[in-house]
Each structure stands twice: as C-alpha cells, then as structure tokens.
Amino acid sequence: MKITTFSQVDTWVFDLDNTLYHPSVRLFDQIEARMRRYIMDLLSVEEAEADALRATYWRDHGTTLSGLMAHHKIDPMHFLFDVHDLDFSALTPDAALAQAISALPGRKIVFTNGDAHYARRVLAGRGLAEVFEDVYGIEHAAFAPKPRQEAFDTVFSLANVAPTRAAMFEDDVRNLMVPKALGLGTVLVHGDRAGHGHIDHDTQDLATFLTQIA
Secondary structure: OOEOOOOOOOEEEEOOOOOOOOHHHOHHHHHHHHHHHHHHHHHOOOHHHHHHHHHHHHHHHOOHHHHHHHHHOOOHHHHHHHHOOOOOOOOOOOHHHHHHHHOOOOEEEEEOOOOHHHHHHHHHHOOOOOOOOEEEOHHHHOOOOOOOHHHHHHHHHHOOOOHHHEEEEEOOHHHHHHHHHHOOEEEEEOOOOOOOOOOOEEEOOHHHHHHOEO
C-alpha cells in the first residue's frame, strides 16, 4: 500500500538515536551509563542518586544535559564528548535503509539531541554517512533540546526548512508535538502512537515504510 501523506514533502528530517538504528542495539545503554558516571563524579553522589537525577533532568528539561546546564552550569561540549565516548561496534550497515532514504525526493537531514560529531560516527556505523545533506546537533540549537519550541525554530531556520513541506521521523513522541503544530508530517519510529493525536504514522520498520511513500 502506498502512503500519499507526504506528496508535497521536499525536506526529510530524521532523529538519530533509536530512530536510524533499532533500540535493540542498546547504544543508549552505554550513554546512560556514562551520564550516570559523569553525574557521580561531578556531584560526588552515589550511583542511585546519579541515576535518579539523570532521569529527572531528562523528564523535566528534555535532556539530561539541559538539566545539568540549568542546575550545575556545566560545559555542554565537555559533557557531550564524555558521554559519547562509546563502543560503536554494535552498529552495522543497513543497505536497505540507505537506499530507501536516498530514494526520497528532496533533502535529507539529521536533527539530534546529541552533538553532530557523535551523530556522524553513528551514521558511519550504519552506512548512512553519504545519505544526508546536513547533520544538526544540539549545539546548532544553542543547546536547547527537542522537544522545546526554540530548538526546532533555530534548527529549522538554519536548515531553511519549510514546515509545511517537511516530514519528521522520531522515536520519542514528545519530540513530534512541535513539528506537528508547525505543519510537518510526523512519523513515530520504533514506538507506540496510541493516544497521541500528533502522530500521522508509526512504523517498526523504517526502511520498509520509506519504500511505501508515493
């Protein structure tokens, strides 16, 4: 069945983590462990307290980084380089996904709450390094994270995204609320859209979904 929702789209915006690779890769487990250790060292707290703070900052501020910046005035790039010092060997190239994204008409960009350097390493591990025109990290949004309105406003302005001619693919339902309000088509990847009216489509198989776009 062909999907015609995106017939006017000429800019395709993709999240990175748990969107362009399956959550079963568990790359974010490594990130969470490094964030926990970072907080333990920064605040001299035990593991349980550090993990609680990590989760609370993510919930209340959009990212753990944003919470740490708000409450502890940390250097964001120091944090990002530390927590993204990972083992990327679990990532494998996905030729089908690369082909499906490449076949989309128009520009393809990545917009992530991670930094751009980290994003490019993930893309390389997935065989997607040549697929995207640009990569926008949280540093391009002045460290304002999705789902904040200002993050989208800043990056979409930098990327010259016309919202009514764009679509966004995300694994976090929170991060599709503003795009939907702005007029983008919205696709939830590897998630559950139940009860979320701002989601146009959802898929557990991004490559197959993209081949069905008319």
